[in-house]
Amino acid sequence: MKTTAALLSALLMLLLAPAVAVSGEAYDQALRALLASHGQTPLESPPFVIDDKYLLGQALFFDPVLSGARQVACATCHLPTRGTSNGQALAVGVDGRWLGENRLTGGRGFETPRNSPDIWNRGHAAVQNMFWDGRVALDEEAIDDARRYDKDDTTIYFETPMAGRFPDGVENLLAAQALFPLTGVDEMLGRPGDRSPRDFADEHANLPNELAQAAAGTSGPRQIQIVHEALVARLLAPRLDTDDLDEDGEPELAEWQKEYRRLAHAAYPDVSLRQLSIVELVNAIGHFEKIAFATRNAPWDNYLRGDNYAISYGAKAGARIFFGNGRCAACHSGPLFSDYEFHSLGVRQIGPGKNISSDDLGRYHVTGDKRDLYKFRTPPLRNVTLSAPYFHDGVAATLRAAIRHHNDPLNLADAKYANGTHSWNRGKRKSVSYVLAAGLNLTDTEINRLIAFLKSLEDDVDDLMPRIVPARVPSGLPVASMYGLR
Ligand code: HEC
Ligand code: HEC
Incomplete structure (x- = not known):
């Protein structure tokens, strides 16, 4: 009970206080409460054994x-x-x-x-x-x-x-x-x-x-x-x-x-x-x-294990957005940052498309269910900093481009004809997840912080x-x- 109350008050502090005014320790305490409410725990990975x-x-x-x-x-x-x-x-x-x-x-x-x-x-x-x-x-x-x-x-x-x-x-x-x-x-x-x-x-x-x-x-x-x-x-x-x-x-x-x-x-x-x-x-x-x-050594997991110095202030601020008003964790949830469900972001199509279609109808190709049109499996995000370009057809060259697309999918899809009309058919427009369709209104600073957060999920694999x-x-x-x- 006592801990719940402490967590709640910390959470409240996080929501009310402007970020800078919160002292380091209280800031981490509040963030940890937010993460606990999303069930974030350090990733468990098998030992590296060569047999x-x-x-x-x-x-x-x-x-x-x-x-x-x-x-x-x-x-x-x-x-x-x-x-x-x-x-x-x-x-x-x-x-x-x-x-x-x-x-x-x-x-x-x-x-x-x-x-x-x-x-x-x-x-x-x-x-x-x-x-x-x-x-x-x-x-x-x-x-x-x-x-x-x-x-x-x-x-x-x-x-x-x-x-x-x-x-x-x-x-x-x-x-x-x-x-x-x-x-x-x-x-x-x-x-x-x-x-x-x-x-x-x-x-x-x-x-x-x-x-x-x-x-x-x-x-x-x-x-x-x-x-x-x-x-x-x-x-x-x-x-x-x-x-x-x-x-x-x-x-x-x-x-x-x-x-x-x-x-x-x-x-x-x-x-x-x-x-x-x-x-x-x-x-x-x-x-x-x-x-x-x-992946075994991401700074993020060290932060979750209790090391407040494992990640930067920017990454922490990014985590607050990711699990907060950025709504990222609505889909990118769990230890791997995916719900393993299907959603449409209305991503612009390039290339030959799937099957006979020049567009890629995503999950619909598997189920034949119209409600699955243009939906793709939420990609997990650990080490995502290493695997550009992004999206199912690689149309986003950078993480920034991928996040900017989420920020305003209907307008930033580069899908306007010269006369100003939307090049997507109605079905594709309507498919876009309600979580994102109205736009997230993230600022460039917030996007930078989200990128810093994603960077903290990166594992040192060179060794x-x-x-x-x-x-x-x-x-x-x-x-x-x-x-x-x-
Ligand atoms: C409605 C569910 C949903 C929400 C909310 C969401 N995403 Fe996504 N995300 C997806 C799906 C689905 C894709 C793949 C779309 C595609 O390829 O057509 C994706 C792709 C990505 C990618 C590219 C990954 C890769 O390997 O190609 C990144 C990075 C990403 N999301 C980050 C974020 C961030 C940051 C937020 C919060 C601002 C966010 N997402 C919010 C569902 C979501
Ligand atoms: C020509 C390039 C290419 C080759 C060769 C290839 N892959 Fe892939 N792999 C892809 C593409 C593209 C996808 C996604 C296809 C899709 O979603 O329809 C994929 C998907 C996957 C996935 C699924 C990841 C996920 O979470 O969705 C795994 C695992 C994988 N490949 C492993 C392999 C293995 C193992 C081999 C060799 C037996 C292999 N790939 C050969 C391009 C390739």
Whole structure:
């Protein structure tokens, strides 16, 4: 009771007193009360432990041999030194050249329709869905049903584009997500006629894209399944015994395939070569991502743990706005600063758009429900300072631009035709969240403070880079690392 009263009076002080007039300690006390009312607690992250599963997942994450024409790795679009995004507005997968913000579309010019999101903390329990439209999600209802029926059931159920063909044994959302970029035509898979570049090392040069060829003529979940099977065959050749010899008396297996077999065996000693499937591979990728991309040292968490000097006055003032009149925490809530729900900000569309539409209809593409038009999953904000540009299509080049858009979405969307009329259709205008539609009226100073606050969520990841980015990958192909832009 006593503490509640103290918190309340502190809170009152915060609301009534102008910021400068409040002494340091009282200011922190009031801010802490505000944060407690929002349930802010320090982030809990798994320890950084490198085990055999991590090493397998790390190799798979950085190795371009997982893509049809052996040129694109997960890391191509999720570069550790670009905040696990890639510095581009719209990600470029197959056919692209160079990395980071210098990455160009190749001759055929494929851009994917969306911005590469950062992938920090996606192994945290607060995460409920993946992708800007949440199309890979935990099926909470099925999980609850199963537990009601059988208390000991720990099966996790997912809603995904694979529907009934989703494989058993996928450990978590990160692993479930990893099933999909591998099979995306513009992301990693490519087309049946593609070949790997001629100037690659012999064992990878000018090879057909047998992954896309295997799946030609199929579609949907079955196509995804076929690509997965072909990929396992490429990496591990599970039906070939190491001692098999070809006509020249050479073993059929390349050294790099043997290395993948060794890594997989070390990670899964109880699973035989022939039983290894895409499930073990994506579980390893998910495990690697969970450990490597957990944030651990943000000044913000030190502040929450009680160190008043962990963050600047500007950051504290920013936090007051974030959890106060900025209304940010209405959507960016919880330890990762996302409610994992869907909202429309009426962000201006660039690029090819999604499916047949030149606009991106967001969550609507998943549910078909008109109320979901133009809605996107609230992005989490830890390390957001590192992953510009922002929004689902990367249209905001800076944090300032992203916040200014929130500040007045209907007017700052740059959506006026020359004659002054709004270029959005009525549906898009009406979709904008009521929390923001009327405008927040934040001043430039307030926006600066919000940026200072977001900066306090930034983790110092530089020291970990040598443990996250491998020096080489089993295929021997160029590592999609950021030690030097290629
Ligand atoms: C061509 C670039 C590209 C490649 C290659 C790529 N991604 Fe992504 N990734 C994206 C884009 C773009 C999205 C968002 C797509 C969407 O929302 O529709 C995304 C989304 C994700 C997400 C979801 C994050 C969230 O919270 O929504 C994760 C996790 C992820 N990718 C991991 C991976 C892994 C693992 C691989 C390799 C197996 C991979 N990505 C390969 C571009 C790429
Ligand atoms: C109504 C819910 C809502 C509110 C309130 C809100 N946001 Fe957002 N925020 C979103 C959504 C949804 C997106 C993604 C929109 C898109 O890409 O189309 C987003 C995107 C962002 C991004 C870009 C992140 C990235 O990775 O691309 C930042 C930064 C951000 N918000 C900060 C803020 C701040 C600061 C405030 C308070 C001034 C705020 N938001 C208020 C829902 C909200």
